[in-house]
Amino acid sequence: MGASKMRVIILILTLGLFFLYPFFVGESIFSTMDTKILNSPFFENMFLGIGGWFEGLIGSKAYRIWIDILLKATWETLYMSITATFFATFFGLLTAVVLVLTRKGGLMENKPLYAFLDLVVNIFRSFPFIILIIVLFPFVKLIVGTSIGTDASIVPLTIGTAPFIARLIENALIEVDDGVIEAAKSYGASNFQIIFRIMLVEAIPALVNVLTLTLIVVIGFSAMAGTLGGGGLGDVAIRYGFQRFMADIMAYTVIILIVMVQIFQMIGNNVYKKVKR
Structure with missing residues (x-):
């Protein structure tokens, strides 16, 4: 399989995870990973930490x-x-x-x-x-x-x-x-x-x-x-x-x-x- 075809497949899979997945499941892929795979709010806490740092940088x-x-x-x-x-x-x-x-x-x-x-x-x-x-x-x-x-x-x-x-x-x-x-x-x-x-x-x-x-x-x-x-x-x-x-x-x-x-x-x-x- 050529490199160009592989890139297209990866792009389609990525779009499927981030855009089609929420339509059928009702929640984002990150929420699913938190609740069903990691069994802890890992991504939520990670994004909250980044968000808090960014808020302090640019103002509330x-x-x-x-x-x-x-x-x-x-x-x-x-x-x-x-x-x-x-x-x-x-x-x-x-x-x-x-x-x-x-x-x-x-x-x-x-x-x-x-x-x-x-x-x-x-x-x-x-x-x-x-x-x-x-x-x-x-x-x-x-x-x-x-x-x-x-x-x-x-x-x-x-x-x-x-x-x-x-x-x-x-x-x-x-x-x-x-x-x-x-x-x-x-x-x-x-x-x-x-x-x-x-x-x-x-x-x-x-x-x-x-x-x-x-x-x-x-x-x-x-x-x-x-x-x-x-x-x-x-x-x-x-x-x-x-x-x-x-x-x-x-x-x-x-x-x-x-x-x-x-x-x-x-x-x-x-x-x-x-x-x-």
């Missing part, structure tokens, strides 16, 4: 703003965005594959199924996200147990983003050269092999751009979800920046969001350059 007011408010909100935004992007990519990829297979001239042409999925994707893409959050309140409460909070926000973020990414992936797959597909057919490749070993592989650079764009869009959506009790930087901007007229915190949230988007865009651009070679 700055510590409350940057650690208790902004750092916590930034983590919540990252958690919501990355987890929702993961689920949206999964469902969007499945939808896109079915759309490509069943479209006119596709490998498994099925006009009724394509028309139905196409309609569903267009309906959810046209929904204003803030209205979608409100409409999904009962459904979110049914499957998560609450309609507010970071875990609850992941559901509408996923549902609102999956059709968007499905359409982008569909377009990326359609752009694959027909000559490559015809050559695969001539060698007796199955529809499954053509989709997953030819079209998806050929479309990897475009898919990297799709994933980068989707993650950035989800970050914006997560800030919008914060206005309705979703947590994260959007919640901080509303509660502190707008309702309490704390312009400094409002400015900090905007700066953090801009930096976050720039970092993910830079990572996406670098990955694109590597897979494009």
